[in-house]
Amino acid sequence: MATPANPLAPDWLREPADANELHPGLWSRTVDRIDGRLVVGGVSADDLAARFGTPLYVVDETEARQRAAEVRAAFADAFARVGSNAKVYYAGKAFLSIEIARWMVDAGLNIDVCSGGELAVAVAADVDPARIGFHGNNKSLAEIDRAVALEVGTIILDSVQEIERVAEAAARHGRTQRVRLRVNSGVHAHTHAFLATAHEDQKFGITLTDTPAAVARIRELDGLDFLGLHCHIGSQIFGADGFAESAARLLSVHKQLLDDGPVPELNLGGGFGIAYTAADDPSPIDELATRIAETVASGCAELGIPIPVVAFEPGRSIIGTAGLTLYTVGTTKDVTVSYQDDGETAVRRYVSVDGGMSDNARPALYGADYSVRIANRATDAAPALVRVAGKHCESGDIVVDADYLPNDVAPGDLLAVAATGAYCWSLSSNYNYVGRPAVVAVRDGEARVIVRGETEADLLARDAAYAVNKEDIA
Structure with a gap:
């Protein structure tokens, strides 16, 4: 006869028949x-x-490399089916070391960093700076200068002040710096009411309302090359609905920005979830990629605009x-x-x-x-x-x-x-x-x-x- 479950256990936790069991969704596939x-x-x-x-x-190592390759293939295949391309950046904040950066590059991923220290790790790993995206809501002047000097692929502008700071660094080094602008879509995928959210109260990014003016300023400055918008809606996300809604909101602004110049890319961030317990049920990455690609394609069709290259920044879903x-x-x-x-x-x-x-x-x-x-x-x-x-x-x-x-x-x-x-x-x-x-x-x-x-x-x-x-x- 089975032992009754302990009443102190949380509702989601089920007593296993075998306490030695290794739930396959929680462990790497070689365990x-x-x-x-x-x-x-x-x-x-x-x-x-x-x-x-x-x-x-x-x-x-086998699992990390395999997951990186699978995530990259999932997004590449999904967007190829709708006539576009996808870029995948590994979010180094999840876990970054020299070895891991090399594994990610070997799998065809770019590297996303959010501090001078993470940038130093990527450089020490011999990552091509052109494959690095540099985040951060308060990058120091020294960090910005180093990133521009290294010729990192993109700097994600997080505030209006950073527009001028990056432009000044680009002028000092005599180069044109590619930039994205981080915006708040008003979507919070970690809540059940994300579709109803209209206002942001957080330290990252600028509002969609302020975006056209900020992009106009970026385009005025000779040292900056506007690549597109960036948005991140949360972490440990199991489904695609939040990404779909965020993409729809960003595409309406994306269309508006096309009136005054090219907007070749759209970065929808990361936050794809994993299972930490047997009760967790995250969507497979290929299903997420397909749903997001189809949403972006249909949104662009409705707006009458080309499908941009779409970038993503998974971390946990690769290394977790x-x-x-x-x-x-x-x-x-x-x-x-x-x-x-x-x-x-x-x-x-x-x-x-x-x-x-x-x-x-x-x-x-x-x-x-x-x-x-x-x-x-x-x-x-x-x-x-x-x-x-x-x-x-x-x-x-x-x-x-x-x-x-x-x-x-x-x-x-x-x-x-x-x-x-x-x-x-x-x-x-x-x-x-x-x-x-x-x-x-x-x-x-x-x-x-x-x-x-x-x-x-x-x-x-x-x-x-x-x-x-x-x-x-x-």
């Missing part, structure tokens, strides 16, 4: 269990932990499921919780691990949900509701708010948290003076470090009062 042990890229999780320690970010994080269990603790006014209680098991909010800030920042499995063994034990907690001095330091693990989970077990490739390393910190974990890439049975982990000596070396001749703390 499997062999003799009970979780294996990724042909390397077992316990071998990775023994060699590199935990916490440990693991990136499946390619990553997982390994942790070692330190302690377990059963907590009895009252969940009804009449005093009914249930038990929640806290499983504490050797990482936490310093290596995955998303649960604390956004209430994000993740899924977890024991990685070093399989067991016939019944499922138990767990909350995986970190080691930091914060009650909100939660890695996985709710999932089921075998009820014999114990200190020393190795846990794997799925779909941590996006916005985990890139949001990591040194809170409580904890070093950031290493990033290891796995492929065809081989593993290698692509980003070094930090030691206590690394952290102390930044402290101006630290005596460098003291014995290293490792």
